[in-house]
Amino acid sequence: xxxxxxxxxxxxxxxxxxxxxxxxxxxxxxxxxxxxxxxxxxxxxxxxxxxxxxxxxxxxxxxxxxxxxxxxxxxxxxxxxxxxxxxxxxxxxxxxxxxxxxxxxxxxxxxxxxxxxxxxxxxxxxxxxxxxxxxxxxxxxxxxxxxxxxxxxxxxxxxxxxxxxxxxxxxxxxxxxxxxxxxxxxxxxxxxxxxxxxxxxxxxxxxxxxxxxxxxxxxxxxxxxxxxxxxxxxxxxxxxxxxxxxxxxxxxxxxxxxxxxxxxxxxxxxxxxxxx
Amino acid sequence: xxxxxxxxxxxxxxxxxxxxxxxxxxxxxxxxxxxxxxxxxxxxxxxxxxxxxxxxxxxxxxxxxxxxxxxxxxxxxxxxxxxxxxxxxxxxxxxxxxxxxxxxxxxxxxxxxxxxxxxxxxxxxxxxxxxxxxxxxxxxxxxxxxx
Numbered sequence: 001x002x003x004x005x006x007x008x009x010x011x012x013x014x015x016x017x018x019x020x021x022x023x024x025x026x027x028x029x030x031x032x033x034x035x036x037x038x039x040x041x042x043x044x045x046x047x048x049x050x051x052x053x054x055x056x057x058x059x060x061x062x063x064x065x066x067x068x069x070x071x072x073x074x075x076x077x078x079x080x081x082x083x084x085x086x087x088x089x090x091x092x093x094x095x096x097x098x099x100x101x102x103x104x105x106x107x108x109x110x111x112x113x114x115x116x117x118x119x120x121x122x123x124x125x126x127x128x129x130x131x132x133x134x135x136x137x138x139x140x141x142x143x144x145x146x147x148x149x150x151x152x153x154x155x156x157x158x159x160x161x162x163x164x165x166x167x168x169x170x171x172x173x174x175x176x177x178x179x180x181x182x183x184x185x186x187x188x189x190x191x192x193x194x195x196x197x198x199x200x201x202x203x204x205x206x207x208x209x210x211x212x213x214x215x216x217x218x219x220x221x222x223x224x225x226x227x228x229x230x231x232x233x234x235x236x237x238x239x240x241x242x243x244x245x246x247x248x249x250x251x252x253x254x255x256x257x258x259x260x261x262x263x264x265x266x267x268x269x270x271x272x273x274x275x276x
Numbered sequence: 277x278x279x280x281x282x283x284x285x286x287x288x289x290x291x292x293x294x295x296x297x298x299x300x301x302x303x304x305x306x307x308x309x310x311x312x313x314x315x316x317x318x319x320x321x322x323x324x325x326x327x328x329x330x331x332x333x334x335x336x337x338x339x340x341x342x343x344x345x346x347x348x349x350x351x352x353x354x355x356x357x358x359x360x361x362x363x364x365x366x367x368x369x370x371x372x373x374x375x376x377x378x379x380x381x382x383x384x385x386x387x388x389x390x391x392x393x394x395x396x397x398x399x400x401x402x403x404x405x406x407x408x409x410x411x412x413x414x415x416x417x418x419x420x421x422x423x
Contacts, residue, residue: 022314022336029329039328050323133324134287135376174325 048169054129054140065268120234121274122156123147127267128172135202137180139163141270144171149272152232156271160238160261161185161226165272173272177264178239179204187239188227192217195227198240204264207240209256214247216254224258234275287387290395293320293331294338294368295402298361301339302346303410313339330375334368341367354400362396 033039129140143149145168153165155175163177178185179200187209188195194217198207212218222242228235240258247254297316300308317335321328341364342349349360369388 019310019336019340022310023333026314026329026333026336029332030327033327033329043328046322049319050325053323131325132289133326134289136325138325 044167044169047167047174048171051140051169051172054172058128122271123149123274125155125173125270125272127270135181137163137177137183137200137202137204137264138166139175139177140172141175141272142172143272144169144173146170148274149173154233154237154273154275156237156273157262157267157269159263159267160240161233162262162264162267162270164232177204178262179207179260179264184210185233185239186227186229187224189218189242190223190225191219194218195229196224198224198258205259207258207260209242209258210253212245212254212256213252214254218242218245218254218256220245223261234273288390288394290398291365291368291391292395292398294335294365295361295395295399296406297335297339298342298364299403299406301342302350303406305343305346308339310336310339310343326376330372334371334375337371338364338368354403357403358396358399361399362392365392365395368392 029039033043123143125141125143127139128142131138139162141155149165149168151165151168153173155162155164161178163175163180163183165173166176167174176183177200178198179202181200181202183200184197185199186195187198196209196212196216196218199210201208209218220242223238224240224242226233226235226237226239238261240260242256243259244257245254246256293316297308297313301313313335314332317330317332318328320331320335324331345360349357352360366389369392373388
């Protein structure tokens with residue numbers, strides 16, 4: 001072929017038209033992704049790519065945890081051991097009461113002909129990643145579809161409900177936290193069983209209750225538990241505690257701020273609940 | 277990129293990937309074009325769980341700006357470059373904040389611009405680091421330029 005001759009018009013489409021083409025393709029991608037479910041299967045396959053990044057970025061954390069576990073003085077271990085034993089003693093005494101309460105509850109439920117509450121099976125998982133975007137409240141746990149995790153599964157920590165699984169890969173799962181902007185959870189107040197919906201507002205320490213009328217019986221300090229409506233979350237797990245209620249006569253509804261019960265920014269060991 | 281950071285400090289996370297895109301589009305615009313920036317953005321979308329394509333467009337905008345201004349910027353001193361980098365990353369942040377507000381994830385204040393600030397501060401360090409990598413592995417033809 002010899003030396004290529006330098007032609008004047010060898011560039012193909014111009015720079016600008018290439019930009020326009022790419023932008024059009026991307027916008028089409030965005031619109032399809034936003035308004036249809038077509039991209040979901042591809043997306044869940046592609047999410048596997050993100051796994052090693054999060055796994056690697058978690059290494060320092062794991063190393064420091066490893067050191068925390070290994071490099072302990074004898075005194076510290078003894079103190080911890082004592083503390084844990086005391087905790088177990090207290091909790092065992094509470095469990096004794098619990099047994100009789102469960103029996104009573106069952107009897108009452110049979111009297112009322114309502115269905116029994118089944119014990120939920122749980123799987124312990126570990127957090128390996130947090131969404132880098134401050135506006136997206138998602139975390140990644142180290143259990144995936146290989147462990148039987150499914151989309152919609154609730155996630156708990158030791159203190160309350162954290163969120164629900166929104167996408168699974170074979171080895172990991174993405175969990176949307178209850179404080180995310182796009183998340184809402186049906187709850188009820190333990191004091192009087194009033195049902196409402198708690199919405200995330202994009203703040204890790206805050207939930208808002210929607211459509212609380214000024215006549216609703218609700219007080220600061222009330223505890224909200226999941227109501228089980230909607231069929232996604234199991235009944236009775238603590239969600240939040242009411243922190244502040246503002247009734248503005250000019251507004252149709254009150255502004256109710258609640259603080260999530262789960263330690264959304266600190267818990268590393270979490271539980272995935274199998275509710276069926 | 278996905279390094280865990282305390283929740284309070286997450287707004288300050290430098291846009292590391294944007295800086296990389298700017299750097300490579302200024303160093304070797306003939307190899308690192310818009311399409312590469314687009315793919316990097318797509319990968320970034322996957323990592324950030326954002327809708328596919330958001331960061332892709334953002335990266336393309338940044339790469340376009342870098343391609344437009346690189347003959348000028350790469351002869352500036354570091355702090356002057358940092359000013360430009362601040363502008364680029366700010367454009368990216370404003371764009372992505374605008375898009376997230378379309379899908380109702382708004383940031384109420386201008387706090388998101390802090391990311392541009394930290395990115396600008398990180399720029400000189402990053403340039404020194406990448407330059408040594410570049411020379412070491414003879415990655416680009418433009419080594420003997422100011423870069």
